[in-house]
Amino acid sequence: MLTKYQQFFTGRPTVEIAKDLLGKLVKYQTKSGIIGGYIVETEAYLGEKDSASHAFNGRRTGYSESLYGMPGNIYLYQIRGHYCFDIVVQDAEEPQGILLRGIEPALNIDKMIENRHMSGVNITNGPGKLVQALGIHSRDLDGQPMETSPLTVDLHNYKIPGEIAISARIGVNLKGKDGLSPRRFYVKGNPYVSNVKKQDMDLECHGWKG
DNA sequence: TCGCCGATGGTCT
DNA sequence: GACCATCGGCGAT
Numbered sequence: 001m002l003t004k005y006q007q008f009f010t011g012r013p014t015v016e017i018a019k020d021l022l023g024k025l026v027k028y029q030t031k032s033g034i035i036g037g038y039i040v041e042t043e044a045y046l047g048e049k050d051s052a053s054h055a056f057n058g059r060r061t062g063y064s065e066s067l068y069g070m071p072g073n074i075y076l077y078q079i080r081g082h083y084c085f086d087i088v089v090q091d092a093e094e095p096q097g098i099l100l101r102g103i104e105p106a107l108n109i110d111k112m113i114e115n116r117h118m119s120g121v122n123i124t125n126g127p128g129k130l131v132q133a134l135g136i137h138s139r140d141l142d143g144q145p146m147e148t149s150p151l152t153v154d155l156h157n158y159k160i161p162g163e164i165a166i167s168a169r170i171g172v173n174l175k176g177k178d179g180l181s182p183r184r185f186y187v188k189g190n191p192y193v194s195n196v197k198k199q200d201m202d203l204e205c206h207g208w209k210g
Numbered sequence: 211t212c213g214c215c216g217a218t219g220g221t222c223t
Numbered sequence: 224g225a226c227c228a229t230c231g232g233c234g235a236t
Contacts, residue, residue: 052228053228062221063221063222078221079218079219079228080220080230081217082219082229082230097228126229127229128229173226173228199211
């Protein structure tokens with residue numbers, strides 16, 4: 001039996017969940033308080049049939065085992081010396097995931113600046129950057145259910161995107177058949193989306209509705 | 211402001 | 224030894 005929280009992360013297409021996550025609040029409980037920000041950019045990885053997925057062709061190793069876990073679990077992995085935060089979606093044994101690529105800092109911003117040794121949009125406008133901003137530098141949380149983890153997404157605390165933009169995913173192997181598939185979603189105009197040009201930023205509303 | 215390129219570290223073959 | 228769901232600095236515009 002799935003909890004209400006877990007049900008958010010299954011029972012509908014992964015791309016739909018990825019879009020629905022935009023605007024939700026990521027929170028990380030630490031000794032020095034709660035650090036967090038609103039999700040502004042996500043990417044959908046569709047598992048065994050997706051050439052860009054860690055689970056492509058049923059690939060299953062100890063390293064990426066978490067992807068096969070329950071919906072709403074954390075998949076925390078390392079790439080080129082940087083950690084990335086994935087949310088496991090779909091039922092167990094269905095290895096799909098959503099990569100968080102950008103958040104807009106909201107809680108304990110000073111701590112994020114300190115963790116990153118940087119300021120401005122560079123604090124959190126990339127998958128490795130936002131994890132470092134939260135102060136995570138190990139895989140300790142890999143495989144944990146977000147519902148009972150210090151690292152979580154608060155589904156009741158959110159902003160509404162004005163417009164959701166779609167593009168191909170960043171950094172994936174373009175030779176794969178899904179290299180150019182439109183599975184990246186972001187809040188149009190938000191400055192904390194990775195690779196946005198300054199001229200495309202909405203510096204007034206940050207792309208949120210209202 | 212853009213694009214290139216080297217560093218990065220862990221995992222798998 | 225190769226492969227990467229990345230980052231930041233540098234040099235060319």
